[in-house]
Amino acid sequence: xxxxxxxxxxxxxxxxxxxxxxxxxxxxxxxxxxxxxxxxxxxxxxxxxxxxxxxxxxxxxxxxxxxxxxxxxxxxxxxxxxxxxxxxxxxxxxxxxxxxxxxxxxxxxxxxxxxxxxxxxxxxxxxxxxxxxxxxxxxxxxxxxxxxxxxxxxxxxxxxxxxxxxxxxxxxxxxxxxxxxxxxxxxxxxxxx
Amino acid sequence: xxxxxxxxxxxxxxxxxxxxxxxxxxxxxxxxxxxxxxxxxxxxxxxxxxxxxxxxxxxxxxxxxxxxxxxxxxxxxx
Numbered sequence: 476x477x478x479x480x481x482x483x484x485x486x487x488x489x490x491x492x493x494x495x496x497x498x499x500x501x502x503x504x505x506x507x508x509x510x511x512x513x514x515x516x517x518x519x520x521x522x523x524x525x526x527x528x529x530x531x532x533x534x535x536x537x538x539x540x541x542x543x544x545x546x547x548x549x550x551x552x553x554x555x556x557x558x559x560x561x562x563x564x565x566x567x568x569x570x571x572x573x574x575x576x577x578x579x580x581x582x583x584x585x586x587x588x589x590x591x592x593x594x595x596x597x598x599x600x601x602x603x604x605x606x607x608x609x610x611x612x613x614x615x616x617x618x619x620x621x622x623x624x625x626x627x628x629x630x631x632x633x634x635x636x637x638x639x640x641x642x643x644x645x646x647x648x649x650x651x652x653x654x655x656x657x658x659x660x661x662x663x664x665x666x667x668x
Numbered sequence: 669x670x671x672x673x674x675x676x677x678x679x680x681x682x683x684x685x686x687x688x689x690x691x692x693x694x695x696x697x698x699x700x701x702x703x704x705x706x707x708x709x710x711x712x713x714x715x716x717x718x719x720x721x722x723x724x725x726x727x728x729x730x731x732x733x734x735x736x737x738x739x740x741x742x743x744x745x746x
Contacts, residue, residue, distance in 0.1 A: 478679045479679050480679070481679070481681070481682075481683050481686040482676075482679075482686060484683075485686065485687070485690065486738075487738060489737070489738055490690070491728075491731065491732075492690050492693060492694050493686075493690055494731075495724070495728055496676070496690070496693070496703065498724050498727055498728070499703060499704055499707050499724050500677060500707050502720075502723060502724050502727075503707075503708075503711040503716045503718060504711065504714075504716065506723075507716055520723065520726075523723075523727075524726065524727050524730055527727050527731075528727075528730065528731065528734070528736055529744035530744055531731060531736055531738060532736055532737070532738065532739045532742045532744065533738075533739070533742045533743055533744035533745075534738045535738055535739070535740055535741075535742070536742065536743045536744065536745075546745075549745055550744045550745060553744075553745060591718070591719060591721065594719045595718050595719065598708070598712055598718075598719065599712060602709065602712045602713065617709075617713070618713060620678065621709070621710040621713045621714065622713050622714060627678070627680060642671070642674075642675060642680065643671075645674060645678070646670070646671045646674040646675075649674050649706045649709050650670060650674075652705075652709045653702060653705045653706065653709065656705055656708065656709070657705070660705065660708075660719065663719055663720065663721060663722075664701065666720065666721060666722035666725060667700075667701060667704050667720050667722070667724070667725070668700045668701075668703070668704050668720075668724050668725060668728075
């Protein structure tokens with residue numbers, strides 16, 4: 476099955492929820508990419524919003540010749556470079572000159588707040604602690620898929636297990652980490668999808 | 669159902685299942701939250717561990733507010 480093909484097909488037919496699922500899936504990766512070109516965090520959010528608006532409007536032009544993420548990535552590059560060409564150079568600079576002001580901060584309308592820095596740290600800690608207490612085969616399945624980009628069938632072959640076992644291991648790993656993350660994320664529940 | 673959410677995130681569902689799971693997602697806040705957290709887990713493992721902070725919902729609000737539609741002939745790469 477081609478990655479995202481069914482969600483994309485539904486979104487192309489006007490199913491906004493399918494598109495929203497794609498946004499949730501890729502928003503951080505696209506924001507990180509945009510932040511390589513756009514220095515100010517507040518501008519990163521504007522550009523990323525523009526990327527997803529353009530992508531939604533242009534869904535019919537996506538033919539599936541590449542992965543959906545690759546297509547989004549190209550839209551993001553164009554949008555970021557367009558932003559750089561249009562904005563006067565001085566306005567792209569951060570007047571406050573605070574350290575880290577050009578770091579990746581999707582969803583932040585101004586500079587990073589101490590609360591968000593703390594939450595990002597708590598998220599990383601919760602995931603690390605969750606991984607440390609997990610069975611190694613669950614850790615391997617999840618990290619091979621999410622970090623190394625291996626497919627379910629690749630992982631099944633590597634460990635000589637059925638694909639169904641890989642499905643189950645990845646799910647169980649995510650579920651264990653989700654349970655650790657829920658208390659950390661609870662304050663923001665009303666602002667999530 | 670959460671396992672189906674995990675499989676949806678990984679593009680491992682067939683067409684019928686995707687439609688069914690989306691239908692469930694539309695009616696269940698807790699399932700949508702699970703999907704969001706699963707996505708965050710992957711991003712955290714890749715080193716992008718930032719809270720959502722309403723970022724995606726602001727995009728969805730803008731899509732609705734501006735009445736953005738899928739347009740024939742619009743090329744976002746042009």
